Amino acid sequence: MSTTTATTAIAAAAPARRSNARAVLALAALALPTLLVAIDISVLNVALPTMGRELHAGATQLLWMTDSYNFMVAGAMLTTGAAADRIGRRRMVLVCAAIFAAASAVGAFATTPDLVIVARGVMGLAGSAILPASMALLAGLFLDERARIQAMGAMMTVFLGGMAIAPLVGGLLLAHLWWGSVFLLGVPVMVVTVLTVPRLVPESKSETPAPLDLASAVLSVASVLLLVFALKRAVGTGVDPAVLVAALAGATIGTAFVRRQRRLAHPLVDLALLGAPRVRRTLLALLLTAVLMGGISLFFNLYLQEVQGLSAFHAAWWMLPQMLAMIASANLAPWLCRTLPQRTVVVSMLGVMTAGFALYATVPGGDLGRPWVALAGSLATFGIGACFPMLMNGVISAAPMERAASSASLAQLANELGIALGLTLLGSLGTVVYRARLGHTGSRAAQSVIEGVQAGRHDPALLASVDAAWTDAFRVAGALGVVVMALVLVLVSDRKRGSSA
Template sequence: MRTRVRDPRLALALLSLPSLLIAIDISVLGVALPRMAADLRPSPAELLWMNDIYGFMVGGTMITMGAIGDRIGQRRLILYCAAVFAAASAIAAFSTGPWMVIVTRAVMGVAGAAIMPASMALIRQLFPDPKRSVSAMGAYMTCFLVGMAVAPVIGGLMIEYWWWGSVFLLGVPVMLLTLVVAPRLLPEFRAPAAGRLDLRSAALCLASILLVVTALKLVVNSGWSWRPVVVAVVGAALGAVFVRRQNRLDDPLVDLFLLRRPGVARKMWVLFLTALIMGGTSMFWAFYLQSVQGLSPLRAALWLVPSMIAMIVASNLGPWLGRHLPPSRIVLGSLVLMTAGFAAYTVIPPGRSGILLVVVGGALGTAGIGAAFPFLMNDIISHAPPERAGSAASLTQTANEIGIAMGLVVLGSVGTVVYRSRLTESTGHADGSWVDGFSRAADQHDAALLQHVRDAFTSGFRAVGFFCVAVMAIVLVLHVVRSRRPAVATGAQRDG
């Protein structure tokens, strides 16, 4: 069922407001967490859950919420979840204990997981023309990125003049505005013959994703041990049961047939692999600027601004170029740009000059993904039947979430292996991670050890750059093969 809308541009602007807020909410907690910890006095485990629960619930429930939107209507789902998000935000602002923050953040994560895929599905309905749809996706992504960029500044100002709970109140007026205006500006769209939601599939999906992401977080926080391996195996087994069940159901939670459509599986792999290396390198950025170069958190954050600007500009420049050039060429050029950015990490020089090369590499990488992402997302959603648009959008976003989490583990492991090898060569022994190395050198006030740790970490960063270039080579092959196949098929049809 579809309803008409008077002005798609106003509808897009309204859809972008919640995405801006959700992005701010993802990033702002890092600024508020120290004050919250001092006030609420959480245990180490509670502090970890306060920080991570939002991302866990976004990744774990996005597929289910996308399927719900296809069944009850995308606009209706946005309205319901905007109300829930506003209420949870208001309660979180006045939390009296860590458990209140954890519960309300979990609820906000579920609501955010529903709003994003529903918004993307509606964008596809608002702009059926492929070129306009890509431009709309670029504008939507720009709002999300602006939210990520301004969150630390906004959060810092609010905490400076008010209390930590004020950062949660940002969501209340925006979501209330959405509740008032959305029925007038947004179209409604849902599957004309929506089936029942399979609760068993929803439970399997949630449990599988949460267990896999939990295992990855355990590896990042505590290193490899039997515990994360067991958790990952159980999560993967439940995931296999989930996939098997989807193939047997007449009305599955996720239509896996979408992945069999020409080129869709390859696009999903491109999104997953680029999310993996983008998410993994972000960790090295922070340690390189602060621990290796000795910059303060504020100065390090300022060096991140060029990358954010590059991504915002590219996410709008790419769709503009799409009006004049074939999308496959733009995506190819964007992926090559990303590869050049990661190649810069492989030759990081010692000293202050390394900052410039790292910043240039980061700007090239973020510009590449910023230009390619709207095309890739729009292409996947356009391949899905209209009644499954929400599920398709949620599937791609889940691939991104898992890719980022896995990137922290995979690239972190690569960097750790090289770090330990290099530190052993220079000092004769190495145990623990570079975090331990930096802490030990600082505690002992050992300038020589600190320099050895910095050199070893930089070597690990260079190795991560080589790994990313290798992954991008695979991504480029996937894209080129995907782009050529339709042309070959078209030629064969003409010959016939």
């Protein structure tokens, strides 16, 4: 190579290196609000007992302090994603970061439970916009598909890491400060976001932004909120008239929303995205895997704490391996994609996830059950942790760039609804199997495994029956997981035109 040619190559490579470095810095800036949203999902659980005492909150108010955040994240996601495409994804992140910080400050110094509930709801509304808008910005920053998947894996690592450290951070704050300090985490992080994102992240939005249809926004939020409420209430209290009314109303409003989108020239959600086979299959795969992961988490926790008799703290230690496995796999998968076809990586990792559910289906009794379910959980989360960034990318990259945030919100919503649906469906299945296996129809022990353990404290024979019944329910859930995972493997293995992953 001549000197002139070498000089030209070096000169051409320099801008590319600067561009890559800037994209990495932008990724770090976007990771800050994502980290905080993740921490805020679970950190409040640590402070709830203290808040209940000091604010004189009732059981229902304590429940709404948590649920108001989660409801708004799920309910507003389609609307905020569509709004981000129109007004600008970076602008949406900045505005919502400021709102999140302000609401956090209000929550920190709240003097009544109702004010905390409102503050948490506003934080959830802001959080619903930050996640899809950030994912859409990544699609514009990392144009190479492998680099984009790696960036999404990094964001997932930050998100999972935030959820993992939330209890520790909350415990440390409560040990030295007052309960409101768990809210104040949001203020400095969001201030740094507002200062750094404009300098590092270029604006991105639709080139021809359409007006936001407010009627569609109201229908979307109302439908999702009602459906999520019905699912969560069904898990907590069973199917009652309130659940049926909310589910029927949510489905009716959702149907009206879909019909309206088909008539509008500029819909809130472009249903044509769902017309692409690749997007439909990927969204269904995301939904089904979320159903399984959401549902099995219920069995996992109850098995460790009720059947194995562990405290919440010791149960958390047995849950740590699966969190670490998911973080590791989210970073391993992009590396594997450098040498293997993406579909091969996805199918292989979903196979690992299936193996985890096969172990759940064969969980043994006794102390061996603890490491057994820890290994099963690690395999399941390792598999989905590797696949999730690629499945998300499959949805976002299939949409036109002007719809990037809308498509990201669809994928996030599939995940949110899947988790809620899994808790309801698999939880109901577990109750049916538990009661059939226990055989004490109408007794206190038959109400739930928690009641069964309480009733069996002074009756070893009954306690053994309760443990065996819930372990059987766990096995049935695991076996169903294997069947559902076979369907997911068929979805992602489809090699028709436009298929991916």
